[in-house]
Amino acid sequence: MSEKLKIITTEDGSHSLYHEGLQETYHSFHGAYRESIHVFMIYGLDSWLAKNPAKYPIRIFEVGFGTGLNAWLTLVWAEQNQIPVLYHTIEPFPLEKELYSQLNYIEHDHGIWHFHKYFEALHQAPWNEGEPVSEYFNFKKDKTTLEEAQLYPSDVVFFDAFAPSKQPELWTKEILGKVTDSMRPGGLFTTYSAKGQLRRDLKELGLEVEVVPGPPGKKEMTRAWKSSKP
Template sequence: MSQEIKIITTEDGSHSLYHAGLNETYHSFHGAYRESVHVFMLYGLETWFMRNPGVQPIRIFEVGFGTGLNAWLTLVWAEQNKIPVLYHSIEPFPLEKEIYSQLNYTEVDETIMHYKPYFERLHQAPWNEGAIVSEYFNMKKDITTLEEVQLYPTDVVFFDAFAPSKQPELWTKAMLEKVTESMNSGGIFTTYCAMGQLKRDLKDLGLTVETLPGPPGKKEMTRAVK
């Protein structure tokens, strides 16, 4: 295992990763699983779906494939609801199998444990090309940066980069503009970050910005609608 990355257990029992080089974790130490469900599923995908019934497929863009947790939860949602999802994710530094094969997300909720095989399929899907991972979930993973990626029309953005203090280049107004320009009308941008500058920039770019209750251990988060 890379000495830069260490598996840790967060407060809800689910794993996350600690990146020594950045002195940062991939998820909230108050609960990785709960954070993803709250920020990206509840206030992102499910909100968009409720507001846009019948619109298919749902197109999602994720900044930071990371552990694959958001992608796996989205796949489970797509299969349970029988709603096709086209998922585009970028990750400049993919995890090695030695790491992702030890992550315990598929054990956290026994009601969806039967979707466990798909977690490895997500990670084993080829990079830089499309893959049919399940009946309702098509994915393209790119080994690239936000600066370099070519974006497609998007309904929901999971902005899950490392914190602005760790990766400020991803949170600039120029990068936010690139992402929001790709969003369809009514599209949702959701992130765990509640920084004032982020919200001001999103407003300047013409989005309607909401400050929402954060996941456990975090007071606030941000959602913006185009």
């Protein structure tokens, strides 16, 4: 897969990857780092924690390990807040070291540079096995597709698949139902997508859907909550 990927620099100076086969980037051109912080930290983890200030550990499921940026930022978040996180991610096409070792995330934010060693640790962690990567971050990555993945109960879902126009099979109501069924009561689903069909499907699956401000370059995104009643 590496021959179809090339490193690009987004508007905030952070790297992303361009998939030549799909003609799609892994992150927003307007800033990979800013997008991940906005969509998954601010409107994901921080939002869930505001409603559940003493409910630990936090169980997170990520669709698309990709460059590892979301997982690494979550690890940093867990260590800075001293909140235990159980993180499960899937990725059918892992990056080779020649690619992920060139990504500049650890240099992008000097305030968290001292967490740099964990970025490579996440990529080097064995597939299909769970293990602690740091004091507050337990990590499991499965080399599989969403269709085939075994899902565990989750409090927060980072739905970071390629766009519906590029990977429509991952955005069907059936697949979304598989994900939302695995969410625990009160769980949060966050994604960069603002598609109307996505919102309608999530509502039909019983979630309370919110239209919230999007990351730089995008007016809106989608966040949804599962009922707190079992």
